Each structure stands twice: as C-alpha cells, then as structure tokens.
Amino acid sequence: MVRQALSQSLPWLAFVNISFALLIALRDQLFDQFDTSLLTHQALIPIIETGIYLIIAASLFLLLIKGMRLVLLTLISLIWALCGYCFVVYWQLPFAYPLGIILLLTATAALYFYPAGLLCYLLPLWLAIPVASFQLNQSINHRFAIIWLIFTLILLYGRYILLRWFNEAWLRYEQNQLLISRLDLLAHQDALTATANRRALEQHLAQAISQQRPFSLIMLDVDYFKRYNDTYGHQAGDACLAAVAAVLKDAVRTPEDVVGRYGGEEFVVMLLDATTAQAESVAERIQQQLQQRGLEHAASDVATHVTVSQGIASAAPGVSAEQLITQADQALYRAKQRGRNRWVS
Numbered sequence: 001m002v003r004q005a006l007s008q009s010l011p012w013l014a015f016v017n018i019s020f021a022l023l024i025a026l027r028d029q030l031f032d033q034f035d036t037s038l039l040t041h042q043a044l045i046p047i048i049e050t051g052i053y054l055i056i057a058a059s060l061f062l063l064l065i066k067g068m069r070l071v072l073l074t075l076i077s078l079i080w081a082l083c084g085y086c087f088v089v090y091w092q093l094p095f096a097y098p099l100g101i102i103l104l105l106t107a108t109a110a111l112y113f114y115p116a117g118l119l120c121y122l123l124p125l126w127l128a129i130p131v132a133s134f135q136l137n138q139s140i141n142h143r144f145a146i147i148w149l150i151f152t153l154i155l156l157y158g159r160y161i162l163l164r165w166f167n168e169a170w171l172r173y174e175q176n177q178l179l180i181s182r183l184d185l186l187a188h189q190d191a192l193t194a195t196a197n198r199r200a201l202e203q204h205l206a207q208a209i210s211q212q213r214p215f216s217l218i219m220l221d222v223d224y225f226k227r228y229n230d231t232y233g234h235q236a237g238d239a240c241l242a243a244v245a246a247v248l249k250d251a252v253r254t255p256e257d258v259v260g261r262y263g264g265e266e267f268v269v270m271l272l273d274a275t276t277a278q279a280e281s282v283a284e285r286i287q288q289q290l291q292q293r294g295l296e297h298a299a300s301d302v303a304t305h306v307t308v309s310q311g312i313a314s315a316a317p318g319v320s321a322e323q324l325i326t327q328a329d330q331a332l333y334r335a336k337q338r339g340r341n342r343w344v345s
C-alpha cells in the first residue's frame, strides 16, 4: 500500500518542488527588476541558482531512482532551507514564509504514508526558520517565534486532518470488505445447510472441467424425504437436511472437495482428483456415517434411520458439466430403482 500511495503522491511532490524552483530560476522573465531592486547580496545569487537547479535535478531523480528517496528528500529540503535562510536573513523577502509553508504542507500530504521520508523533508526546512531568526536578530525574536509557531500549528493540524481522513477511509474500506464477503457468502452459500449453493457448485464444476482436472461427482438424495416431512414436520425436515449436510462435509477428506445443495433434498459432492473407486469409498463412508448418526426415520421402508441414495459419475475428456450431472442423476435414479440406501456408479 505504501508503495502504491507513494507512486501516486511523489510525482506531485516533485512537481511542486520543480515548479517553485522554476519560479525562482525564471524570476527575471516573470517579475520586473527582481534581483536589482530587491537583492543586496548579489554574491549569493549563483549559489542559490545552483541550489535551485540541484532541486530540479533531485526532484527528477526522486521519480526515477527508488532506492535513494531518503537522501534525495533530505537534499531537496536542505537546499530549500539554505535558500529560505538566505531569503530571510540577507534579503528579508517575506515570500519565503508562504513558500516554506506550501512546501511543508505538500510534503505532509505526499509523504503521509512514509514517516521516515516525511521527517527527512520536514526537519531541515522547519528548523531553517528559527535558525534564520536567531541569526537575523542575534536572539529569539517574538515575531519570528509567532510565525514559527503558526508554521508548526499548520503542519500539526494538517497532519491531524490527514490522519482523520485516512482513518475514516480505512474504516469504510473495512466495512466494504465485510459487506463484500457477506454478499459473497449469500451469493454462493445455501443458508439452511451452510454448503455451496447450486450457482457455486456450477462454478466449481466449470472450473474443474476447464482446468481438465480429474474428479468424480456423487449426486445424492434423501430417501423418502416427503414422508419424513409428513411425519415429523417441515421444521424437523429442515434440521434433517442440515444434519445430512454435516455428515457429507465430515465424509469428504480434502478441503478442496465441495459439498453443495443442488436443490430440495438433493446434494452433490464433488471429489477432486478422485477416481470412481475412490468416490465409491466416500459413498460408503457417507452411508456408514448416516447409520452412526442414526437420525430416526420411522416412515422409511429401507431403514429406521435417515438414508440416502447416491449416483456416482466421473469426469472424462470431452464430457461437459451438464452431461456429468445427467450421468450422476441417472446413476442416482438407478440406486432408487434398486431399493434405495445404496450407491450406483
């Protein structure tokens, strides 16, 4: 995140530094009689001009060279501090203050995510003012003290506002992420059984087929479930479906396998990298675990507990998701025909 934020804000910082450096470099074209009317210490002009071109070069390097940011930021600020010092002490140019505050505020916003860089940039410029004041007055001057205090307050307040913005933006981001994950869950999970819903199942199937991954499918259906509902009530039927789903999740072995509710009392188990024989052993495990679970089903003709019939199909080259589902469904139909509470592949 820091790298991304810097990649956006460093060009702005460089742009502001270069713009002000160019304003000073082109002062004769932009302002009338600038040097001759205002500047008394002409000998300093070449030094400041060299500094200004160095600022332009260092700002350009700041964009190009990623490894030397701290050095370049310190260098730019030191040169600005030297220029500001000369403007205040030798020429008493009041524009040094707004220039300083613009540079400092720009850096505060641009280097917000980069405290080390911010410190390197802020310190030389920020300290140049009391140093210049002391040099000019040979003591601490209360007017300079007030200006410096205002500088400091502007900076601290600006940073505080940035912090609040950032915290609010981060809070919104986290809330959005939470919302997205909830919506994702709603869109892909069956609420009653906490398994994948049909849409998610179809996506998993399509993905495995497009990746040409070997896998097997078990399509299963609770036996005599209408009678279960009629005997125990619809709510108990719901609880029964949730319990069957829990058994299925327990019966699969790898976290990559998918258990989903295909519709009504019909489930699909998708076993990645599993052969038909391995799928049959999962089907056997499901049957055994349902027996151990022993959910009473007094209206069933095949057992005293809730049982399922299962149809197994395995992926093969050229077989589409729909064809595979149809194969598993036909196997399930045969399992029902042959007496239920069994699997057919």
Ligand SMILES: Nc1nc2c(ncn2[C@@H]2O[C@H](COP(=O)(O)OP(=O)(O)OP(=O)(O)O)[C@@H](O)[C@H]2O)c(=O)[nH]1
Binding pocket: 192, 221, 222, 223, 224, 225, 226, 227, 229, 233, 234, 235, 236, 237, 238, 241, 263, 264, 265, 336
């Ligand atoms: N409680 C409950 N019942 C459901 C739900 N979805 C479907 N059903 C019921 O499941 C029953 C399915 O009945 P059938 O398709 O006749 O199948 P069956 O009674 O299991 O008979 P066989 O599959 O032939 O053993 C219907 O009565 C549906 O109302 C659900 O979410 N909750």
